[in-house]
Amino acid sequence: MRPIGILGIVAVVIVVIVAFNSFFIVDQRKQALLLQVGRAVEAYNEPGSDEAGLKFKIPLVQNVVMYDRRNLGLDVPNIEAYASNQEQLIVDAFVRWQIDDPLAFYQRLGTEREARSQLLNFTDAAIRNALASRLPEDIISGQRSELMDEIRDNLANNISGRGIEIIDVRIRRADLPDDVSERVFSRMEATRNQEAEQIRAEGDERARGIRARAERQRTVILADARQQSEQIRGEGDAKRNEIYANAYERDEEFFRFQRALIACEESFTEGTRVVVGPNKLGLCNDFITQAARSGTPG
Known part of the structure; x- marks a missing residue:
């Protein structure tokens, strides 16, 4: 083979290699940092952007570092922490985080492995500090939400400037060693009983x-009702007496006749015979005599 042919093949191979190294693909699940002689010059597909696809770089001068764009998880197992009363707890936690600034991440951490190592240390410290201000009863019984918010905020502050966003921190387990668990639960039971007694007493x-x-309202209502009834009864009696007086003044004989009929009516019991008839009823005597003879329907 002639030298010119060999040089041509070599040139073609070099061109192919250069062309192959001039492009790179950014996956939708990744973000890329373009480096030039070790210095970051551009970032692609950061969180909040949509720049996935085929990209160009200068071969041999520029290279690309890929980082995950998705939310990442970190297990933090078996943390031995102490509560405010110096009782020991065994805590398992889980951290959800994301690389939100690839340039800061590259400059401060470099790799996801180093990021996980530092996150583990910072999370351990944040959990220990948060638990140190609380009693075991509070940690176990129902203040997990406030506790996790405090841990997340502390962790976010400690890890700031490293291109990491702390999305969430969850305590999956907070157990007491066997030698202190019974004592703590007995104390919790006593506290709950005391709270129950206080609530019952307040109730x-x-x-x-x-x-x-x-009872006071009942007394007032009954008194008002009696007063109103007496007032109404008095007004009724007064009206009745007024009517009687007017009737007597108009026709004295008719008034006596009406009173006799009322007395007759009161002397009868419905459905029975007449037992006794009133005496000296004037115009009503004949009526009573006739009624005594025939009787009322039984």
């Missing part, structure tokens, strides 16, 4: 107050 006091107010 009884409120119930007594409600019953007392109801």
Whole structure:
């Protein structure tokens, strides 16, 4: 083979290699940092952008570092921490994080492996500091949300400037060693019983107050009702007497006749015979005599 042919083949191979190294693909799940002689010059497909696809770089001068764009997880197992009363707890936690600034991440951490190592240390410290200000009862029984928010905020502050966003921190397990768990749970039970007694006493006091107010209202309502009834009864009697007086003044004989009929009516019991008839009823005597003879329908 002639030298010119060999040089041509070599040139073609070099051109292919250069062309192959002049392009790179950024996957949708990745973000890329373009480096030139070790210095970052451009970032592609950072969180919040959409720059995935085929990209160009200068061969032999520029190279590319790929980082994951997705949310990443980190297990933090078996942290031995101490509560505020110096009782030991065994804690397992989980951190959800993301690389949100690839340039800062590259400059401060370099690799995801180094990032995980530092995150592990910072998370361990944040959990220990948060637990040190709380009693075991509070950690176990129901303040997990506040505790995790505090740990997340502390971790985010400590890891700031490294291109990492802390999305969430979860405590999956916070257990007491066997030698102290029974003592702690007994103390929790006593505390809950005390709270129950206090709530029960407050409820009884409120119930007594409600019953007392109801009794006072009942007394006032009954007194008002009696007063109104007496007033209405008095007004009725006065009206009745007025009517009687007017009737008597108009026709004295008719008034006596009406009173006799009322007395007759009161002397009968519905459905029975007449037992006794009133005496000296004037115009009503004949009526009573006739009724005594025939009787009322039985």
